[in-house]
Amino acid sequence: VLRLTADDGAATGSDDLVVDVRAPDRVETNVVGMWTFTEGSGAVIHDVSSFGTPLDLQITEPSKVTWTAEGLQVDAPTVIQSATNATKITNAVKASNQFTLEAWIDPKELAPTAQGRIMSIAGNSNNWNVAFGQGFYDGWATDVYRGRVGATSTNQPFVTTSVPNADLTHVVITRQTDGQQAIFVNGVEQYSIKAAGNLSNWQDYPMFLANESGMNRPWQGSYRLVVFQDRALTAAEVSQNYLAGSITNARPS
Numbered sequence: 001v002l003r004l005t006a007d008d009g010a011a012t013g014s015d016d017l018v019v020d021v022r023a024p025d026r027v028e029t030n031v032v033g034m035w036t037f038t039e040g041s042g043a044v045i046h047d048v049s050s051f052g053t054p055l056d057l058q059i060t061e062p063s064k065v066t067w068t069a070e071g072l073q074v075d076a077p078t079v080i081q082s083a084t085n086a087t088k089i090t091n092a093v094k095a096s097n098q099f100t101l102e103a104w105i106d107p108k109e110l111a112p113t114a115q116g117r118i119m120s121i122a123g124n125s126n127n128w129n130v131a132f133g134q135g136f137y138d139g140w141a142t143d144v145y146r147g148r149v150g151a152t153s154t155n156q157p158f159v160t161t162s163v164p165n166a167d168l169t170h171v172v173i174t175r176q177t178d179g180q181q182a183i184f185v186n187g188v189e190q191y192s193i194k195a196a197g198n199l200s201n202w203q204d205y206p207m208f209l210a211n212e213s214g215m216n217r218p219w220q221g222s223y224r225l226v227v228f229q230d231r232a233l234t235a236a237e238v239s240q241n242y243l244a245g246s247i248t249n250a251r252p253s
Helices: 087-096 235-244
Strands: 002-007 012-017 031-035 057-059 065-067 072-074 080-082 099-107 116-124 127-134 144-149 158-162 169-175 180-185 188-194 207-209 221-229
Touching: 031 087, 099 116, 099 127, 099 235, 127 169, 144 169, 144 180, 158 180, 158 188, 169 235, 180 235, 188 235
Parallel strands: none
Antiparallel strands: 002 012, 031 221, 057 080, 065 072, 072 221, 080 207, 099 169, 099 221, 116 127, 116 207, 127 144, 144 158, 169 180, 180 188
């Protein structure tokens, strides 16, 4: 509340002005999977998207994670995965030929020396529909986020960006129907590239967090929110979701 006062020397008047500084609403159209990490305990992370059959995720080794007031912290190498294949996401993306993957995460390290998989829908480390990770890969810098999308054309490019800090970060990967791919950090596009092919060859794989099936891509850090949409958000919509914050954190300053 702001109080405005006027004084002309003879009389004084004042009035109160209420300023609404609430965060904008999140853009949540076309959501096909959402995990808010608000369970607080247990070994299941519930899909709260209300799209299709919930794709709940299983924490295979609960002793290696910690539930916090803000989300889920992965303390040691382990894997979190869906009990069934991510069929509803795969089919939705194949039909739309576009998607958005959004995550609020807090990495344990700025520059891990080994490649870690933050999220993927994959058969193994070499066969995936989408893979999102952090860390060293094939001589590249270690302080990077990296996304790669499977498509009908081979040699799909990476979308990469540097990790700004080992702190809570909003990362979004989009792919449009024309093959344009982009990666955003904290509401700002960092890199984009146009890729050939389409997404009709996505396979019926499970979804993974913090590793992959071969246990050779461990990632440590905290999860606040993961969302999958079967359309590519615009840059303005990505920025809006950043300003809205995660489900469990306040609006960014």
